Amino acid sequence: MKNKVRKDGNYELFVTTKNHTILTFDNKDWYAVVKGQQGDILVGSDGNHERSETQAKGKYILVDFENDPEFNDLPHLFLQNGSKYEEWILPKVLPTEKGDKVKVVKTKTKVDEQKIEEHINNKSSGAPKNENDIDLNTKSRKDLKDMARKKDIKGRSKMGKEELVKALS
Numbered sequence: 126m127k128n129k130v131r132k133d134g135n136y137e138l139f140v141t142t143k144n145h146t147i148l149t150f151d152n153k154d155w156y157a158v159v160k161g162q163q164g165d166i167l168v169g170s171d172g173n174h175e176r177s178e179t180q181a182k183g184k185y186i187l188v189d190f191e192n193d194p195e196f197n198d199l200p201h202l203f204l205q206n207g208s209k210y211e212e213w214i215l216p217k218v219l220p221t222e223k224g225d226k227v228k229v230v231k232t233k234t235k236v237d238e239q240k241i242e243e244h245i246n247n248k249s250s251g252a253p254k255n256e257n258d259i260d261l262n263t264k265s266r267k268d269l270k271d272m273a274r275k276k277d278i279k280g281r282s283k284m285g286k287e288e289l290v291k292a293l294s
Contacts, residue, residue: 127191128245131218136185136204142175150185156220158229165229169220181206186241187219193244195263202229209235234263261290269293 134151138158141147146158147170155170183205190196200218203210214230261269269289273281278292 128193128196128247129189129191130186130245131189131200132185132187134185135183137182138180138204139174139176140178140180142177144177145174146180147174154219161228163228165231166226167215167220167229169223169225171223186210186245187215188241188245189218190244195260196244203236203241205238206235209237210241212236261293 132150136148136150137152138146138148148156148158148167149172152172155172155174157168157170159166159168181204185205186203187200188196188203189200190198192198197214200215202213202215202219204213205211212232212234214232215227216230217227220227264272266286266289269286270281270284272293273284273289276293281289281292284292
């Protein structure tokens with residue numbers, strides 16, 4: 126497992142006076158958070174925004190994951206929210222230029238800083254010794270169906286996520 130911190134620092138998520146949502150990292154990198162038809166999109170922006178209301182602020186960590194089964198080998202952005210971090214998956218990392226767009230998948234997962242640090246430092250049990258060591262609740266329904274197929278669990282195609290977790294446990 127080879128995971129690498131791409132960037133870290135402080136972020137702010139705020140709404141502008143024109144009702145746009147903006148995410149900034151260290152007041153240097155700016156992104157508009159736009160609701161698309163198939164999820165949220167980050168659009169590269171500039172710092173020319175007048176804040177109306179701060180929605181969240183804290184530390185952020187952008188991590189490239191490689192050979193890490195828990196974080197699916199995709200770049201992840203973790204945004205501190207209280208004592209935990211929100212998880213945003215960035216299939217194509219961050220926009221590099223103003224106007225560039227990338228899809229972002231905001232998960233409902235809240236992650237402890239310790240867990241992030243363990244994965245960054247490759248000290249986690251992220252590479253399980255066997256499938257029973259995997260927290261099945263963190264897997265997608267598709268991944269669970271694939272695991273169920275490998276174990277030849279009958280009726281898997283009609284099962285919901287909770288049923289798949291139960292069948293695989």
